Amino acid sequence: MKAIVAQKQFRLIQSMVLCASIFVLPACVSKPPEELAQQTDEALSNNTRAARERSVREVPADVRAQLRQGIDLQQSSVRQLLEEPRFSIQARDMAASDFFAQLTAETPYSVVVHPDVRGAITVNLRDVTLQEALNVVQDIFGYDIRKEGRIYRVFPAGLRTETLSLNYLSLRRQGISQTQITSGGVAAQGTNNQGGINNSRQNNNYSGSDLLGNQGIQNGQSGANIGTTGQSGSSISTTNETDFWKELESILQGIIGEGNGRQVVVSPQAGLATVRAFPAEIRAARDFLSSAEASLQRQVVLEARIVEVELNEQYQQGVDWSRITSDIGSGVTEFSFSGSSVDAGSLGGVMGITFNNQTFSGMVELLSTQGQVQVLSSPRVTATNNQKAVIKIGEDEYFVTDVSTTTVTGTATTSTPNIQLTPFFSGIALDVTPQIGENGDITLHIHPSVTETTEQEKIVSLNDQTYSLPLARSNIRESDTIIRARDGEVVIIGGLMQTEYVDDSSSVPLLGDIPFLGELFTNRRQRETKKELVIMLRPTVVGVDTWDTELERSRELLRRWYNVE
Template sequence: MALLAVLSGCSQAPLRPGTAHLFAQPERAPASIPDPVLGTPVLPPPVAAPRLETYTVVVRNVPVQELLFALARDGELDVDVHPGVSGSVTLKAVDQTLPQLLARIAKQADLRYEMDGQTLSVMRDTPHLRVYRVDYVNLSRDARSVANLATQVSGATGGAASGGTAGAAQNNSTAVINTQSANRFWDTLVANVRDMLRDTDRGPASTAAAATQSEAATRESSSVIANAEAGVLSVRATARQHEKVQEFLDLVLSNAKRQVLIEATIAEVQLNNQYQRGIDWSRLRTGSSGFQVQQSSAATPAGVGTGAFVVGYATGGLNFTSAIRLLESFGDVRVLSSPKISVLNNQTAVLKVVDNLVYFTIQANTTTAANSPAVTTFSTTVNSVPVGFIMSVVPQISDSAGVLLNLRPTISRKLADIADPNPSLANPCGVGVQNCATPPISSLIPVIQTREIESVLRVQSGQIAMLGGLMQDAMTQVEDAVPGVRHLPGFGALLAQRRDSNQKTELVIFLRPTVIRDSSLQGDYAGVRDLLPGDNYFLKPNPGRTTGGAP
C-alpha cells in the first residue's frame, strides 16, 4: 500500500486547458415546454396607427414662403423660414401628406427642412456637414501574378569560307499572362464621392446670374473628409447631394462586404489500362437535371502549362465525396490537398502549403600567378524553392449569387537531383590541370515539376466546377538480380530480371464556391463545425508524453 501511494504521488496530473482556446460550443438545448394554458387570454383590441393628415394643393407661381406659411397654418405647426429662402412654386398635389409636399417643394425652391416636434424649420439648401460610418478595413492591396511560358532555340551558322564569319539565329516562342489587381478601397471611395459632388452641384434657380454665382460658391464649399482608421467619412454637401451619397455608400458597402467560401479538392488519378486516354467526363451526368461534360482539346480556356482541360458545372446533388468516388472507377485516387478559404468580394486570397527545399550553388574561382601554385576559392549561395500547393483566387460575387473566379492553382513536386556540370567544380584546380589534389565538388540542383492552371470561370453558388486534363507519364524500372552476380560479364545479365512499367496520371481540381450570408457556425459555416476541437480535446492522453515521473 505504501508503494502504491508513492507511485500515485509521482504521476502527473492532467493539464487543464486554457480558456483562450477555441472550442466547439455545445448546441443550445431547446427551451422547456411551458405548461398548457387552460384558458385563452383575451387580447386587447388592435389599435389603428394614427393616420397622417393629407392635403390637396394646387398653386401656380406662388411664392414659396406664402405656401409654407399656409401649410403650417393648416397643419397647426410652428414654422421658421430662413430669410434666404425665395422663389416660386407651381404644384398640383391631391391627398398627400405634409412630408410628401415638403419634399416636392424642396426640389423646386432649392431648400431643405427639419422637423423638431411641432416646429418646422426651413432654410436654403446650402452645403452642410454630415458624418457617415463606413465599416471597412483600412487597407490597400496590390496583387500581381505572372504566368510565363517561353521556349528559346538558338544556334550558330558558319559563313562563307572566304569571309570566315559566323552569325547566330534565335527562334523564340513566348506566352505571358500578366494579371494585376489593385484594391484601394478608401482612396477609390473618396475619389468617387468627390466626383459625385462635382457632378451634382446645383445652385438656386432665381436668375441665371444668381444661379451661376451660387453654383460656384456651392462647388467651392463642398468637401470630403475621410478618417480610414476610425471608419468615418464626413461630407459637406447639399441635401440633394447627401441623398446621392447615402445611396452610393449603401450600394458600395453592400457589394464590398459580400463573402464567399471556396472549397477545393485536388486529386491525382492513376489511370487504369482501359482509361489511358483520360477520364471519361461524360459519366458525370446526374440525370435529367444535370449536365454533360465533354473532354476536348479545342477552344479551351487560357491555361499555362496545361493540356486539354474541361470546365463544367454540377448540380447541388453532386458533392466532393461522390465526385471522388466517381474518379475511383478510373483508377487509384490520391487526394493531394483539400483547402478551404473565405474571401471578400474582389479581394485576392493566397493559400500556400509548401516545403521550402534548400539547395546550395557553389562557385569555384581559380587564381594563378607566376611562380606560385594555383589558388582556388569557393563561394556558396543558399537558395530555396517552394514545393507543394499554392492557390491564388480573386472572386467577384453578383447579386444573383453567381461567382466569377480568377484562380491559379499550382502543384509542384521534386522529381530528382542533377549535378551542376560546371567544369570548375569537376576540377577545382582549374580546367586542364592534371593530378588535382582537391577532389571534385558535387553541387546538386533539384528538378521541380510544376503543374498549374490560370483561368477565369463563372460558377453559381453551391455548384461544383471541375478542371482536369493535366496528364503525365511516369516510367518505373524495377530490376531483380542475384547479389554479387549482376556485374559478372556474360552471366550477370542472364540471371537478372528487369521490369519496365508505364504509369499515366491525371490531375483533377474540384472547386465549390458558397456565398456566405450568415457567417456563423449555425449558418453557412455549419459544415466546418466538426473541425473545431471539443471540450475534451486537450484532456486526451498524448501517446508521445509520459504521464509519470520520478518521485
C-alpha cells in the first residue's frame, strides 16, 4: 500500500515539473533580441568601467618604485641611524692607534690605522654613535678617516689628493629682461657730406639716402640728417648670467688656500674637480660642492594663468581688489612696506598679491563677478634654482623698419630702393627666474608681457617728396617685478589696463537691410571698453613627495575624465 502511494506521489511531481517547463520555455524563447543586446552592452560597459577604474587606482609597480625611491632611501637611513648602538667615550692623552683600536673593539666594524698616524687624543663624549665619534675626532685632530663597507681607514693629516664630482651642466647661459619707456624728439642737421663716392673721369656721383635716418650728398651739396633722439624716459634691465664652472676653480682655491703643494684642477666636461690639500680642507671643499649641488638642483614647477577681464560699467577704474581680498578672507598675504602693513586692496596701478589657494579656479570665479573673463594662456614650466625660464606663445610678423635709396647719376640715372624688414612679435611672453631658499620660500623675478602688433600707414616727407610707409604699431602691456612667495601660494599681478573702442550697430529688422534707406533705420555708436590683464602664478617646489602629489592630481583628473567614483 505504501509503495502505491509513493508511486502516485512521484507521478504527481513529474507532472508538476513538466507543466512548469512548458510555461518557462516559451518565456525564454519569446525574449526579444533587443533586450539581449542591451544586456550585452551593459555587461561590456561594466567590464570597461571596471578596467578603467583598475587602471586609475593601480599604479604600475616600476613607476611607483621610481617615484618612492627617495622616500625609501630616506627611511632606510633613518632606520639605520636608530638601530646603531650608542655609548660614552672618555680618553685622555691616549695614543691615536690605541684609541681607534679600542673604539671599534665591541662593534661589528674593523679599523686599519696608517703607520704614520701620530698624536694623542683627549675626548669626552656621551651617548654618541661610532660614526658621530669618528666625525668629531676627524674634525678636531685632522685625521683623514674613510669608510668602505664595515672597514674604517685612518690616514695621517698630510696632503692628500681626492677627486670630487658635481652634477651640473657645462654651459654659459645668459638671460636679459628689459622694460623701457622713452620719449623721443626729432633732430635735424645741415651741411652733412657723407657716404659719397666720386669718379671725376665720368663725373658720377653716388649718394646714399635713408628715408628714416641719414642722408648724404656728395660734391658740396647740403644734406639733411633726420633722426630721433631720446630725451627722457625710464628703463629696467635685468641680466641673469650663469657660468658656474668658470668660477668653481677660484672658489675651491679660496677654500683650500694656496701654497705648500695645494692645487685644484676642474674638468667641466667630466663634472669633476680634483683637489690636493689637507684632509680638513678637502672636507670643506666636499661640503661646499655638496651644498652647491643641492642648491643648483632645486627645482620649482611654475604654473601660470594669464586672463583678461573686460570690466563691467561699475568697475571701469579697474578690478576692485579690496572686494576680492575681503571675499578670500585670511588667505591673502598683506604687504609690508617701511615697517607698516599695507592692505593689498589699497594698492593702485601694477600690483601683486599672494593668497593661499591650490587652484586658479577660485580666483577666476571671483574675477568673473567684476567682468567677463577670458583665459588667454595657461602655460606650465619647470625651472631650476636661479635659472630663467621663458614661455613665449605667439607669432612673428615682418614689418618695414628702414627704407633707403641708392642713386647713381652718369650717362643714366638709376635709383635702387633698399627695404629692411624686422620681425615683430605678437602674443604672450613670460619669463620667470626663481630663487629657492632652504626653507622652501621662493623669490621670483617676473616679467610678463602681452603684445599686439598691427600695421599702420605713416606719411613721411623728404626732399619735397611724400612717402607712404607700412610700419608696425605695437600695443604692449608688460610688467617687471620681484615678489616673494611661499611654496604653493598663488601670486597675482594686476593693474595692466587697456582701453578699446568698439563700433556697435543696431537696426530695425528688414528695414535696416534696405540699401541706402536702411541707414535711416540703423543706429551706430562707438562704445568704450576697458580691459585689465591679470597674471596668476603658482610656484611649487619639487621635493621628495612632490611627484607623489602630482601623481595623485593626475589620478584625480583621470577619475573625472572617466567619471569614476
